[in-house]
Amino acid sequence: MNTEKSGHIQKDFISENMMGPNSLIILEELLENADLKPGMRVLDLGCGKGLTSVFLAKEYGVRVFAVDLWISATENLHRFDSCGVSELVTPIHCDAGKMPFADGYFDAIISVDYFGNKKNFFARKINPLLKKGGLFAVSFPGMKTEIHPDPPKEMLPFWPADAIDKWQTIGWWKPEFEKHLDNFGIWEMNCFEKAWSDWLACKNPYAEEDAVMLKADGGRFMNLIALTGNKH
Ligand SMILES: C[S@@+](CC[C@H](N)C(=O)[O-])C[C@H]1O[C@@H](n2cnc3c(N)ncnc32)[C@H](O)[C@@H]1O
DSSP states (O other), X not given: OXXXXXXXXXXXXXXXXXXXXXXXXXXXXXXXXXXXXXXXXXXEETOTTSHHHHHHHHHHOOEEEEEESSSOHHHHHHHHHHTTOTTTEEEEEOOGGGOOOOTTOEEEEEXXXXXXXXXTHIIIIIGGGEEEEEEEEEEEEEESSXXXXXXXXXXXXXXXXXXXXXXXXXXXHHHHHHTTEEEEEXXXXXXXXXXXXXXXXXXXXXXXXXXXXXXXXXXSSEEEEEXXXXXX
16 A cells, blocks of 8 residues: 555554555545644544544544444444544544534544435534535546446446445436535545455455455446545
């Protein structure tokens, strides 16, 4: 992986805590033009085991609220303590649809490999939490071309049924967000191969399953989509 920025996080720690394509590689590309300043309040939505939360605290000195559903706040607190960032990062065990924050609380909302395809979810649940001008920056798995309603049959044995529904194209996502954000950008990420190869190199049973899926895909369908903008 590119160690220029994430070099201050131990490689072993990264591979132990990855839950999919390397979130630090993805975050670097996602935040290439971001202007995060120490003390800003940042929501890391669907933070998983908190790799991106640790990075945000160490790299930018921002105050991170690390929200996740599957990973407990206690487990994440131990990790944040072990990295020396627990003064800056608050772990929260919570559903993204039921977050306990005041409207306009965040300077930035960031999310890697969590966002799904629920229509109007951003407008109803996420956008209100951002300050005016606040940064929204997310990356999620997507599709290069439209696969709905007839996904390629040869991929069905490899793609989880609930995931197929969430994997959409840039053209599908654009209208969901564009109307709410200034400086809007959406693109297919350049880091796809690197982020995936770091994940596939992990000794993780899920990564082994994903390796079979990626081989079958052969670069035809799957991509990573990034989307950024500032609240109107
Ligand atoms: C593939 S993992 C990615 C974790 C992390 N962002 C990363 O890239 O390493 C997806 C994460 O989304 C979280 N998630 C799924 N549904 C959620 C929900 N409704 N609210 C909050 N988090 C959710 C899961 O708990 C899981 O940790």
